[in-house]
Every structure is written in C-alpha cells, then in structure tokens.
Amino acid sequence: MLKLTYSRLLQLIESIFYPFQLNYNFLNIRIEPALDYFVEMTAVLPNELLISQQARDLGNQLIKEMNINRSYGMANFLGVNTCYDNHQAVLIWTFQLLEREPALNELAEIKKYFLSIFPDSVYQLA
Structure with missing residues (x-):
C-alpha cells in the first residue's frame, strides 16, 4: 500500500508546477491545514464511507435483515460504483x-425500494 506523506505530497506538487515555472509557494499557506487533516483522516479512517449516521444505521439494519454478505455484485444493481x-x-x-427522498425514515419503506431494484431471477430461496 502506498502511503502518502505530507512531504511526498509537496514533492508531487513541486513536480507539477516546476516545469511551468509557476510559483507554488502560495499553495503551502492554503493547503497545509487541509493536507494535515487529509493525512490524519486517511490514516485514522482508511476505508470509512462519508455518509450520514441515519443512512449508516438504516443501511446496517437492511444488511442484517436481508442477510447480505460482504462479497461483490450488488453495486451494479444499486447504481453504485462497482x-x-x-x-x-x-x-x-x-x-x-x-438524499433523494428525505421523508423516508422507516426500514420497511427502504426495504421496498431495495427489493424493487432486483429482477426476480436474482432471488434465491434459502
């Protein structure tokens, strides 16, 4: 895994701006706090999804209720990056x-939307 440090990021910025003879020093003032925060957040939360707590709670309930495993394949149906x-x-x-339907807050309603996405041929009876 490639670890991006603050000094390496500044080297990359320098390599981008140097051929064009541009002054990149103005970036240091503006990006330094943001870079520190970014490096800190990616170190602490490398695989964390930035979603609302309500979406996380309802999504986790849906995962448990529908007994969804962690493998791959659903993203295509859900219209999410694969x-x-x-x-x-x-x-x-x-x-x-x-985000599209802010009035939704019941798991049963979300489950109906969820099930309507998949064709009947996808369902497997246990």
Missing part, C-alpha cells in the same frame, strides 16, 4: 436514497 463490496454498496445506496 469497486464497492455489497455492504458498502448498500450503505452508499441508502445514503443516496435518503
């Missing part, structure tokens, strides 16, 4: 749904 595993895809989809 780089996410099933749990992440459900959480992101729940967040996006709540």
Whole structure:
C-alpha cells in the first residue's frame, strides 16, 4: 500500500508546477491545514464511507435483515460504483436514497425500494 506523506505530497506538487515555472509557494499557506487533516483522516479512517449516521444505521439494519454478505455484485444493481463490496454498496445506496427522498425514515419503506431494484431471477430461496 502506498502511503502518502505530507512531504511526498509537496514533492508531487513541486513536480507539477516546476516545469511551468509557476510559483507554488502560495499553495503551502492554503493547503497545509487541509493536507494535515487529509493525512490524519486517511490514516485514522482508511476505508470509512462519508455518509450520514441515519443512512449508516438504516443501511446496517437492511444488511442484517436481508442477510447480505460482504462479497461483490450488488453495486451494479444499486447504481453504485462497482469497486464497492455489497455492504458498502448498500450503505452508499441508502445514503443516496435518503438524499433523494428525505421523508423516508422507516426500514420497511427502504426495504421496498431495495427489493424493487432486483429482477426476480436474482432471488434465491434459502
């Protein structure tokens, strides 16, 4: 895994601006606090999704109730980037749904939306 440090990031910025003979020093003042925060947050929360707590809670309830495993494949159906595993895809989809439909706050309503996405051929009886 590549670890991006503050000094390495400044080297990258310098390598971008140097060929154009641009003064990049003005960036140091503006980006330094943001970079420190970014480096700190990525170190602490490397795989954390930035979604609301309500979406996280409802999404986790949906995952438990529907017994969704962590493998891959649901993102395509949910309209989420396919780089996410099933749990992440459900959480992101729940967040996006709540953004579009702020009145939704019941798990039963969200579950109806969720089930309507998948074709009947996807369902497997246990």
